Amino acid sequence: MASLSAVVSHAADQTADPERALANFNAWVDAFQSPSPYLRSIEEHPDAIKPLMAIFAASQSLSNVLRTEPELAGILLESGFDRRPNYQEEADRAWQGAPTLEAALDRLRWMKRRDFLAIAALDCLDRIELTDTVERLSDLADAVVQAALDIAHNFVAPSQVCIIAFGKLGGRELNYSSDIDLVMLTKDEPAPNDLKVAEALIRALSGQMRRGILYRTDMRLRPEGRFGRLVRSLGATRSYYEHWAEPWERQALIKARRCAGNAETGRDFERFARAFAYRAGLQEKELEAIRAMKRRAESETEKAGETETNIKLGRGGIRDIEFVAQLLQLAHGGRNPRLQTRSTLAALARLAEAGFLEADEAKSLADAYRFLRHVEHRLQLLEEHQTHLLPNDERKRIAKLMGAPETFEKRLDACRHSAREALERHFYGGQSLQSRTDSLDLAVFKDQNGAEQALKSMGSETSYGVPFPEAAETFAQIKSELVAACARSVDPDLALKSLASLAASTPNPGQMFAMFRDSPQTLSRLAELAAIPRLWSMLMRRPELIDSLFDEQTADTEARTGFEIKPGAWSRIAFRERLRSGARFVWGIIDRRQLALELTSFADAVLLTAKTEAGLDNESAIAAMGRLGARRPGLGSDWDVVLIGNNGAAAEKFLQLCNEAVEKGEIPPIDSRLRPEGRSGALIRSIDYYEEYYARHAEPWERLAAVNLRIIGDDPHGYGQRLQNALMSRPVSPESRTEMNRLRLRMKSERKQKGLDLKFADGGMADIELTMQLAVLERSAENHRLRAIYDQLAEARDWQWLTEGALPATANPMREAMTEASAIVERVWTRGGCK
Template sequence: GSLFERDRDALPILLQIFSTSQYFSDLLIQDPGGYDLLRVTEGQPVHRDVLVAELAAEIDVLADPAAVSAALRRYKRRETLRIAYGDLIRGQSLETVASQISFLADAIVEAAVRFARRQLTEKRGRPGRPDGQPARFAALAMGKLGGVELNYSSDIDLVFLYECDGKADGPRPTTNVEFFDRLVRDVVKLLTEPTDLGYAYRVDLRLRPEGERGPVAHSLEAALSYYDVMGRTWERQAYVKARPVAGDRDFGHEFLQSLEPWIYRRYLSLADITGIKALKRRIEHRVSHEGDESRNVKTGRGGIRDIEFAIQFLQLLNGGDLPDLRTGNTLEAIAQLENVGCLTHQERSLLDENYRFLRKIEHRLQIMFDLQTHLLPEPPGELRKLAIRMGYRDAPQKTALAAFDADYQSKTAINRKILDHLLHDAFGDDAQTEPEVDLVLDPDPPPEKIAAVLGRYPFRDVPLAYQNLVSLATEKLRFLLTRRCRHFLASIAPGLLKTIAATPDPDSTLVNLEKVSDSLGGKGVLWELFSFNPPSMKLYVELCSSSPYLSSILIGNPGMIDELMDSLVLNKLSTRESLRETLDELSRGAEDLEPILHSFKNTMQLGVGVRDILGKEDVHASTAALSDIAETCV
């Protein structure tokens, strides 16, 4: 009663917390003073360095591992309540909530590393370098912690590195290998060992070099050698999110800078793309085998993992020469990918909105009982409760459950469609097409590679053919998306070159193709169309190969891409009556008819010519249609 008297907002605040999270409710009941602390802090975000310094000061005065373990867990509980208050009561953004959860993990890992190293140094001495200086040590976060987008209840993926081999200067002989192996095990124990207060974090070390078979800590030289010789595409993808979080963070940054040429190569080969697709299929197969595909917010079709795969694929594809894309944070990457032209504005908006939606579901699922779960509840009653916790309300037209389910189905379907469009459908798995795809994706191929790939086709002048091919991958207007243009040209390159090679004069066809495409503006739109509609590509090549007149219309009238695309899907020829209606509409109120007549004539003749090339009209129908166009203009 006294609480509600002195704080009139207490009842609605507590009801909101109690209805959203049994775990947080239990914490408040166990610590009655915790609520007052929440009201003082109001869930305001705290800077990372403040959290690190605050916890370090508390740990520095402790000497007993059990006391340290308890202090880490108490600190996590207290700060997680603060973060949840900001999330549930203050409605803070996903960026704020996820970064606060991540910074809290940073502080706890840093405190564990400091204490464990202090204790081990007292026993075994200080590990050194050959020059006598202390050997540096760093913990790298991978996954969501690395991307500063951690969940309320999540494993933390860590990789531990030390500077070099050597030995400690303690009373008994200890190599650096032995010292840092023991240090990592002590750190992991502080974080993971169950106590009366639970554990601080579940720690996953499987992303380290050699995985579970390798040592828990690697020297700088050993790690760099491993990735140089044995590093795989999925490991490069994992390192997109890597971030130093504890120990000597400058040392961690130096290591990642050394790895950048390996992570973000000059270009992403078809073999790399196939590897990314294969990893995605394996994950999907496992989820499907477990029977949770339709309910899994993370790994189900159109779930969080689909968005992350699409984004990381584009980062690896384009990050070699675009440093702005080298971020581990998904939302930042989505924004940057639009800025550099790899995503359309619509794709960026949809992915950003849908990612926030799915992550909010993930948070609401996990904070209920502090469980690492990504599964939507099966019973309709429980699913309705989740919908209400997400902010949905019953309405006369639609229940909260129905509205939530409709949004979930719609958003996940869109996510999957975007992933398929950018990755699965765009690039096949046929190894025979690899050279053509790689030739377009490689920004600077050596002459022998150009000759080897294009030499398989009947081009008389291979260097000129390559120049024209490169031009097809480049938008001439600055506001158009050259990155996207190259992406989809690479996806159709094998089929396009094969179709060009089948024409009577491949060199001339490619030259004409380059001129026509340049005049259209927006080549990337065409390549996207051709990636899922190969017959349109064949028609386009035939037009550039066998119809100089139609080609001249396109070349002489820049910007006719809409008219061309309309002609590619034209179902039937226009009647004389419809031609007159169209021209009347176009010329209504016009002061100068000449440009309107020219544009009308070109557009209509293009449509007739395309249907003629397709063989959909006989010569009598085509000539009659051309006569109708002429009479209408007259």
């Protein structure tokens, strides 16, 4: 039997760094009070020392761990240590029976260290392939996250939180020193316990304890990034992606995978993520946004002087290969389900099978990916730092650890060349990065000189005559993304011009640019709004409202109702909510019908608050007319109202308060001319007067207008029903029909605009409204059931009452035409039309 010293010396000589291996072995032995059992095992089984010596040669960080906890080496000296354990069972066993949360986490850290050590040893001995290495590291992380969550459930509170992994953990491609990117979801609205558990889980994973941390945990991939809620419901998360997500967030969903927590919620999210990521094709605007993000990352790498030394982010690095695979997956995965894989190597192989990569190119990229990931692992094992830098003074050592010191540099250059060549061909369309950047900056603008000047002004180092060099530096980081965001808007020139004006009016634009850098979705949404003149004009009057446009209320896909407005602030709140609703409509979060409901809801709240401030008593009422009465107002609609009651002074005060808010631009114009006798009539009349007027004296056009009459708020005295009964008690005579038609034709001739007039054209919105109103007047007088149906469904903003006998054949086409025309008018109005 060979002596112990001979066994150790021989094993050290077989490693890439014999001197380091021997030094670390001796330090490990010295750390024991009694190393005899371990040394005896090595002497009796000489091959058992090989895993241990491989670690001592390749990883100083793990060697240091073995100095502090030398007994951990036992796993490496066991026969069969290369088996693939059930990490979840081991993690669960590790903490069971712990008396405190801290003790449970300490035991879990010990288990993680032990199994991490075994994986590293197998890798250093080349006993497992790259895919096996990264899958073991990922499965170990999954088990630790689940165990940490279970510990939080046991010691903090129960919850139904689901943990979604993104990035390398999501793709089961974890390296030795990766952050783990996590997002936390619940099936329904998060309960207080869910938030407590989420916070406890983050502390458990990334909190420093005696045995260090479990994993650096990054939560910034959650909706709205670091500004977003820590835990969101599945519905709110889906809503965010459907209405707010940037192209890079769609790209990130390729890797999304449940790693712990509620399984049902995880399955639901994974189904959504796959459908959303692989929806049909990849639009040029989305591709340009992803390119802009990649350019920014490369620019930062270049500024750091790491273009040639960073094997992940540098030229021809790991990220180049990942971008090629993911770009082609996004472009073709919707029609080719086999491309819908989280694994980079699997994606490359399947892209070749499907013909989107040449077989030789796919093999070259796969070989390069394996080699670069292998280099990455060797770098990180040295000190277990999150590094991707290959400095000159470490290259020889890494080459030895890779087992090919003579060919390392040549192989590295070849891999990086093939990776970059593929990126240039597939990602940048064959052009060099610089030429692609130059053409991007101005190609999307009609006035390229103006665009150049706008970009130059935004990148200036001064604002208000004060130097802000950091603003210029930050702007340089977001310039490409800003251009891409403007390109996605309806008017890139106007969007850029508007954003430049905003920057010029901001005392410290660097803060705004930093917000854009940290939250690309904010930049994208604001650029979209900057191309909408009327809404942007509103925002520039109150730029402090920008933050309110990016809160949870704005992201909600349901129409917001039930506004509560405090006296004294109603006009300013109305302005904010009108702007918010307009932004939600422009961004596609709500449709035209939901927009009308929101506008109606806060208009009602505003008017009722003004009524209270004016001193109108409970015997008084506000009746909405026109589009507001029908619950179909637009952003450019006046608010038509009439007042019911007896207090003339309070009525005058009400109108004065409203007109003051109108003059400030905080609410739309108030129009009270639909009252009896119009401008020359009394501002407020009693309910008895209105009842008598509509039953006996109202002109045909007044009867038509009153069809939309609606009492705002509670109606304890039944004014609405009394007025409806009076209005519909009189049949429509042939003479009235003739007068109504004459009025319709006169309005068309007087008000029709040049070009396409959606309102007054034949078959336009005015004709549909007149038909609806006339049908109500003609049929409801003889059909009380129809009147009740109308009253009920008008509240629900629906025209299904027409199918109950009024206009059954044309009800649905009319409704569809009105809905479509209203949406078009709304969008045209926001862009400065429909005067």
